[in-house]
Amino acid sequence: MVIEIDFNSDEAIYMQVRNQIIIGIATSRLQEGDVLPSVRQMANQIGINMHTVNKAYSVLRQEGLVTIDRRKGAVVAIDADRLQTLAELKEQLLILLAKSSCKYITREEIHQLIDEIYEEYCL
Amino acid sequence: MVIEIDFNSDEAIYMQVRNQIIIGIATSRLQEGDVLPSVRQMANQIGINMHTVNKAYSVLRQEGLVTIDRRKGAVVAIDADRLQTLAELKEQLLILLAKSSCKYITREEIHQLIDEIYEEYCL
DNA sequence: ATGACTGTTATAGATATACTAACACAGATT
DNA sequence: AATCTGTGTTAGTATATCTATAACAGTCAT
Numbered sequence: 001m002v003i004e005i006d007f008n009s010d011e012a013i014y015m016q017v018r019n020q021i022i023i024g025i026a027t028s029r030l031q032e033g034d035v036l037p038s039v040r041q042m043a044n045q046i047g048i049n050m051h052t053v054n055k056a057y058s059v060l061r062q063e064g065l066v067t068i069d070r071r072k073g074a075v076v077a078i079d080a081d082r083l084q085t086l087a088e089l090k091e092q093l094l095i096l097l098a099k100s101s102c103k104y105i106t107r108e109e110i111h112q113l114i115d116e117i118y119e120e121y122c123l
Numbered sequence: 124m125v126i127e128i129d130f131n132s133d134e135a136i137y138m139q140v141r142n143q144i145i146i147g148i149a150t151s152r153l154q155e156g157d158v159l160p161s162v163r164q165m166a167n168q169i170g171i172n173m174h175t176v177n178k179a180y181s182v183l184r185q186e187g188l189v190t191i192d193r194r195k196g197a198v199v200a201i202d203a204d205r206l207q208t209l210a211e212l213k214e215q216l217l218i219l220l221a222k223s224s225c226k227y228i229t230r231e232e233i234h235q236l237i238d239e240i241y242e243e244y245c246l
Numbered sequence: 247a248t249g250a251c252t253g254t255t256a257t258a259g260a261t262a263t264a265c266t267a268a269c270a271c272a273g274a275t276t
Numbered sequence: 277a278a279t280c281t282g283t284g285t286t287a288g289t290a291t292a293t294c295t296a297t298a299a300c301a302g303t304c305a306t
Contacts, residue, residue, distance in 0.1 A: 012293090012294065012295090013294080013295075014294075014295085019218050019221075022218065022221045022222050022225060023217070023218070023221045025221075025225045026220075026221035026222070026224040026225050027221075038251075038252060038253085039252085039253070040251090040252085040253095048295080048296090049295055049296045049297080050253095050296090050297095051294090051295070051296065051297090052294080052295060052296080054253075054254085055294080055295085057253095063222070064226075065225055068253075069252085069253085070252065070253050070254080070301090070302065070303075071251095071252060071253090071302080071303055071304080072252080073251095073252060073253075074253095078225060078226065078227075080226050080227050081226070082226070082227075082228075085222075085223065085226040085228060086228065086236070089219065089222075089223055089228065089236065090236060090239075090240065092219055093219065093236065093237065093240055094146070094240050094244065095142050095145065095146070096212065096215055096216065096219070097149075097237065097240055097241065097246055098142075098145045098146045098148075098149035098150075098244070098246060099145050099149070099186070099208075099212075100208065100212055101149040101246045102145060102148045102149050102188055102201060103187075103201065103203050103204070103205065103208040104201075104203050104205075105205075105208060105209065105212065107237070107238075107241050107246075110237060111234055111237065113209070113212065113213060113216065114216065114220065114230070114233060114234065114237070115230075116213075117213065117216055117217050117220055118220065118230050121217065121221070123220055123221060123224045123230075135262090135263065135264090136263080136264075137263080137264085161282075161283065161284085162283085162284070163282090163283085163284095171264080171265090172264055172265050172266080173265090173266095173284095174263095174264070174265065174266090174285095175263080175264055175265080177284075177285085178263080178264085180284095191284075192283085192284085193270090193271065193272080193283060193284050193285080194271080194272055194273080194282090194283060194284085195283075196282095196283060196284075197284090
């Protein structure tokens with residue numbers, strides 16, 4: 001699980017880490033039960049602070065994607081809280097679609113883009 | 124253009140304002156050339172600081188949705204920079220779809236949800 | 247017992263958010 | 277011409293968040 005950070009991005013480092021782990025899980029490079037690298041190990045590997053990785057793991061726990069055990073570390077464990085997931089998804093999609101609509105991106109183009117992403121990243 | 128803020132939300136106030144204006148434009152309640160309320164007026168109306176509204180307007184300007192004139196105020200003016208819009212959209216959609224996929228939301232459900240949003244909000 | 251490994255807590259500095267107050271310019275009204 | 281009212285802008289401040297360093301506490305193999 002190689003993680004790359006763009007230090008010039010305006011997105012917080014811990015969110016970049018979180019995002020890439022989510023993509024890792026979605027693409028099955030990380031699977032239910034897999035243990036994530038320790039916060040120190042991953043922090044070292046990508047040259048950031050341990051606590052920043054810890055924050056990323058905490059967010060993932062709060063989002064129901066991992067559990068954190070003092071002994072083992074962070075373990076991939078999906079809590080498929082369907083209703084909440086759909087509600088959040090809808091809210092975020094709405095903003096994305098609204099902005100796209102402002103820029104004259106059509107509904108068909110959105111559908112197409114989604115299929116493109118699914119295939120490009122093998123979700 | 125009535126804007127409602129959830130002060131308990133973890134989303135920044137200026138982003139909530141920005142989001143609702145984007146939805147307003149997407150649903151044609153705000154149209155090209157329309158003048159947004161002055162920063163003071165809107166700040167007063169929703170009970171927040173003028174500078175917070177100013178920040179929202181600044182973001183909208185940077186996103187190519189309004190222009191800001193010292194005399195007139197903020198005016199809806201779409202800069203349909205298609206390529207950049209699509210690139211940003213794809214990046215953000217990827218994260219959303221990946222997270223959904225982790226939670227066992229299918230591609231079909233995504234397509235369905237998008238149609239639902241388009242119809243519910245008349246985008 | 248010791249050493250190596252976990253995550254956790256305490257603390258601090260930098261950055262971002264939201265605010266108050268004062269400013270500068272444009273345009274209408276006196 | 278002077279004043280008033282309307283713009284956004286800038287300066288400065290308090291609070292929260294992000295990132296970092298350092299010390300802590302529990303677990304487990306040696």
